[in-house]
Amino acid sequence: MVRQSGKWSITRRSVVLSLGTATLAACQTARLVPTQSRRPGVPVQLSPAFFDRSVVGLRPGRIGGFRLASDKLGEKLVVHNYGHGGDGYTLSWPCARWAADQISKTHPGSVGIIGAGVSGLTTAWLLAQRGINVSIYAEQFSPDTTSNIAGAIILTGPNYRSGENANSGPSDDAINADVIAGFTPFLIDPRYGVYWIDHFQMRPLRQDGQSTYEEFLGRRVTSKFRTIMVDPNLYLAALMQDLSAMGVQFWTKKFTTLGDLARLPHTALVNCSGLGAGILFDDENMYPIRGQLTLLKPQPEIDYSYISRQPGGILYMFPRRENIVLGGTHQRGNAHLLPEPDEAERQLRGHAELMASLRGVPRISPDDAQN
């Protein structure tokens, strides 16, 4: 993605980099192999042998929050569903449901969805389930969308109805009720790569020497709960299979003007073009939020996730069936798609330090579960 005439133009969604041997050697000298756990619980293996690759994705940030709105393009109804920033998976089902409800009210003959990331596929899924004839148009499909890069943990928030959404769209309660409920039907079939996980929110080590329960991990655990993790590549591929089986058509197409959209043979469109909406719909509130992930080879024994606020920045670890994801980069306005070796090293060193101090990962009892 490059900036052109004050707007953002997408050239590539993601870039993959193999870390240079110099960085890996530096990691090795920093002794990234964690010490053996002294309590039950399995630490993440961070040695160079486990390194797979670094990837970068651009979250679709939007000043004023995500956009859910009904609009007109000539005679066509256009429902917008984009700009979810770092919460696109979390918000996918409630926002898709709201968008699908706006479309259903008009009883359209057929609907065109613009975009094949998580927003477009979930909206299409709900419409197709209601018997509506759906076509999806996108420049890129899975596995090449931003949605394939996401860490994809589901974390509910207290306040979505701010800015533009203060008086429109679903209520915070409706959103939060649907965040987990939307994913629940997919938990039963491993094909979707959706599963429950024990999640820990951590702060740096306490310095006051006081022994509290929170120091069980060698650091303060500010909260712990069960939530949902999504394996994006599995999930998006499975949704596309479902959609295909429901008769949804897929068309690879890049739209450059609204005139292109007006010519589509549908009475209603849903705009799920993510960051692309900035240019296509001239939304100047859109901006990229760069995220770099370090992917490690799969470690099936890791069945927990964490987010840790460290002095050098946020670090998170999410396990997937395909790999272990290390992340925490959050650079507003930065559309640089090449992975930066310094950031990969920050993540590897930071997680290694966390793991070295980890004394065991406790299981969460059902009583602790929030969800």
Ligand SMILES: Cc1cc2nc3c(=O)[nH]c(=O)nc-3n(C[C@H](O)[C@H](O)[C@H](O)COP(=O)(O)OP(=O)(O)OC[C@H]3O[C@@H](n4cnc5c(N)ncnc54)[C@H](O)[C@@H]3O)c2cc1C
């Ligand atoms: C590193 C990283 C970590 C993340 N972690 C999480 C997380 O833990 N939890 C969470 O909830 N969210 C997370 N996110 C955010 C989440 O990934 C996004 O909010 C979400 O993927 C956006 O989905 P989308 O479908 O709206 O957009 P996208 O996935 O970007 O899809 C946009 C679609 O529109 C198409 N398109 C765009 N412009 C045009 C055009 N002009 N013509 C034709 N087609 C077009 C594209 O080709 C694509 O198919 C993360 C994101 C990143 C980058």
